[in-house]
Amino acid sequence: MVNLESLAVACKALSHPARLAILRTLAQRGACVCGEIVDTMPLSQATVSQHLKILKNAGLITGEIDGPRSCYCINVEQVRTLGKEIEQLFGSLDNCC
Template sequence: MTQTKTGCCPPPQVGLDLRPVAGAEADDELAGYCKALGHPARVKIVRLLIEKNACVCGDIVDEMPLAQSTVSQHLKVLKDAGLIRGEIDGPRVCYCIEPQALRRLRALVGGL
């Protein structure tokens, strides 16, 4: 328990997703998620956000052997893919996982 600085990450929000896990649309969806996760740095970022439950952008940069601008780009890729969310919290930005997207991804992979 590392004092999880809650402050942005959303409520559980368990809304069942009834969309199909196969078909052309699902293919694009799965490919989109996979493309976003198709880089070790981004997988690591996702894991970091899951572990720490919440966010802290600057801390992510400290954990990665990459320049701040590069990390910021990876974060953008993940955000555009819908896998994470970023909320402005004063001078810094709080990133967190989008749980629905993660569930959806698991469903899509499970549907293979």
């Protein structure tokens, strides 16, 4: 049984193009330092940092301090769980029009 509240939180984290772009970059490159991510997008450092925080709070990425830098990475397990929950939510979709 899917917890709709937590699934909604995860989907909300996915609901902004900038955050999807961050996730795509991380999926392609593996680990990334914050500045690298900032360089890939037309947004200020403050805004990107805010988006990273949202993704981290939703559990979709991890972030750990590495000297003066912050290294971010996709949380593979959470992403897989998210995919399964969406599948489960919709079920078989057989009795649909």
